[in-house]
Amino acid sequence: MACLILKPDREKSLLRQHPWLFAGAIERFEGRARPGDTVDILACDGRWLARGAYSPESQIRVRAWTFDEHEPVDHAFFKRRIAASLARRQALPELVGQQGLRLIHAESDGLPGVVADRYGDTVVLQLTSVGADKWRAAIAEYLHQATGCARVYERSDAGVRAMEGLPAATGWLHGAAPGSLDAPLVIEEYGVRMQVDIFAGHKTGFYLDQRDNRRRLAQLARDRRVLNCFCYSGGFSLQALAGGAREVVSIDSSAPALAMFEHNLALNPQLPHERSASREADVFTALRELHQAGERFDLVVLDPPKFAPSAKHAERAARAYKDINLAALRLLSPGGLLMTYSCSGGIGLELFQSIVAGAARDAGRSARIVERLFGAADHPVDLTFPEGEYLKGLLVLVD
Numbered sequence: 001m002a003c004l005i006l007k008p009d010r011e012k013s014l015l016r017q018h019p020w021l022f023a024g025a026i027e028r029f030e031g032r033a034r035p036g037d038t039v040d041i042l043a044c045d046g047r048w049l050a051r052g053a054y055s056p057e058s059q060i061r062v063r064a065w066t067f068d069e070h071e072p073v074d075h076a077f078f079k080r081r082i083a084a085s086l087a088r089r090q091a092l093p094e095l096v097g098q099q100g101l102r103l104i105h106a107e108s109d110g111l112p113g114v115v116a117d118r119y120g121d122t123v124v125l126q127l128t129s130v131g132a133d134k135w136r137a138a139i140a141e142y143l144h145q146a147t148g149c150a151r152v153y154e155r156s157d158a159g160v161r162a163m164e165g166l167p168a169a170t171g172w173l174h175g176a177a178p179g180s181l182d183a184p185l186v187i188e189e190y191g192v193r194m195q196v197d198i199f200a201g202h203k204t205g206f207y208l209d210q211r212d213n214r215r216r217l218a219q220l221a222r223d224r225r226v227l228n229c230f231c232y233s234g235g236f237s238l239q240a241l242a243g244g245a246r247e248v249v250s251i252d253s254s255a256p257a258l259a260m261f262e263h264n265l266a267l268n269p270q271l272p273h274e275r276s277a278s279r280e281a282d283v284f285t286a287l288r289e290l291h292q293a294g295e296r297f298d299l300v301v302l303d304p305p306k307f308a309p310s311a312k313h314a315e316r317a318a319r320a321y322k323d324i325n326l327a328a329l330r331l332l333s334p335g336g337l338l339m340t341y342s343c344s345g346g347i348g349l350e351l352f353q354s355i356v357a358g359a360a361r362d363a364g365r366s367a368r369i370v371e372r373l374f375g376a377a378d379h380p381v382d383l384t385f386p387e388g389e390y391l392k393g394l395l396v397l398v399d
């Protein structure tokens with residue numbers, strides 16, 4: 001097996017079992033390896049540190065599979081790791097029986113570059129590293145076996161694949177007639193039915209990470225006038241309606257997303273449709289217009305797309321977050337709630353909190369954090385990998 005030898009004093013993060021080895025830490029390469037091959041990583045004194053997948057095109061040159069010198073990376077390895085991921089979901093009662101569930105959360109489940117989401121009896125697999133890509137067949141096979149799901153569909157079309165020199169890859173890996181399902185996929189989440197578009201929807205089709213926060217909104221929405229910004233297929237809106245909101249206004253700039261929302265409303269005849277209104281608009285503009293029109297809301301949800309994919313975009317992203325939070329705070333009636341999120345890896349909780357604080361100051365509103373919100377438990381954060389905590393939210397109560 002080929003091996004990489006590190007520069008002096010560059011072994012610390014691997015000793016803490018952080019799974020990423022950056023190109024700059026490498027002194028030299030011994031042997032030959034093709035993209036995705038398994039390589040050993042040694043400290044400059046020859047001490048064995050880790051074994052991982054070689055990504056010659058990426059600044060993250062190796063993603064560690066294992067920190068155990070005696071653990072080979074073979075078919076049995078993937079079988080064990082997948083079984084362990086599934087067992088973690090079984091350990092948490094609120095996850096057992098969820099129809100939409102993240103089964104594998106990449107680095108945080110010991111499988112860098114591998115994401116697998118279950119929607120009913122379909123598993124959607126997303127491979128984002130060249131190492132993961134190489135083990136596609138084994139991963140798909142064990143997922144199929146271990147879950148008993150009828151179908152495995154690959155949605156490896158995330159932009160990050162380009163950084164690994166990989167083209168997009170989509171298609172059925174198991175079951176189903178190529179290219180189609182007999183009927184659209186529908187899952188139920190805390191009493192609400194939702195369509196999941198695994199072929200063209202965002203991520204693997206749905207934002208599973210916000211599941212518990214959508215339920216939290218249902219608990220807070222009673223009798224309130226709710227504004228849901230960046231609504232996508234309306235997950236938060238549906239839960240607000242289920243929770244007894246007086247009115248729910250949903251905004252998204254994407255026509256296909258709003259069409260999914262309409263479809264989702266139709267899947268839930270038990271909800272008071274007459275209390276729901278949606279509009280296709282840019283949130284930045286719409287918030288200003290609502291303010292100019294003198295509109296008031298009792299609860300505003302802000303769940304924007306990732307403004308800062310990495311730390312180098314943080315400054316521009318911070319301005320965008322401040323903009324929308326300021327505009328949302330202005331719309332709140334006294335005693336109103338702002339439920340605000342950032343899913344940017346490049347913006348930590350502390351920075352996000354200071355952005356929202358700046359927004360409140362500029363909006364002239366006295367406000368306090370009453371809750372901190374995170375991704376659901378099927379999106380765990382391995383203690384060795386704090387980067388895994390990308391989704392953070394604040395529930396803010398204004399005077």
Ligand code: SAH
Pocket residue numbers: 206207210230231232233234235236251252253254257281282283284303304305
């Ligand atoms: N809250 C949703 C997920 C939101 S994803 C859920 O729980 O499922 C972010 C959404 O923001 C996408 O649907 C995208 O179409 C929308 N979006 C991105 N930029 C926008 C903008 N400037 N104005 C309005 N919507 C925008």
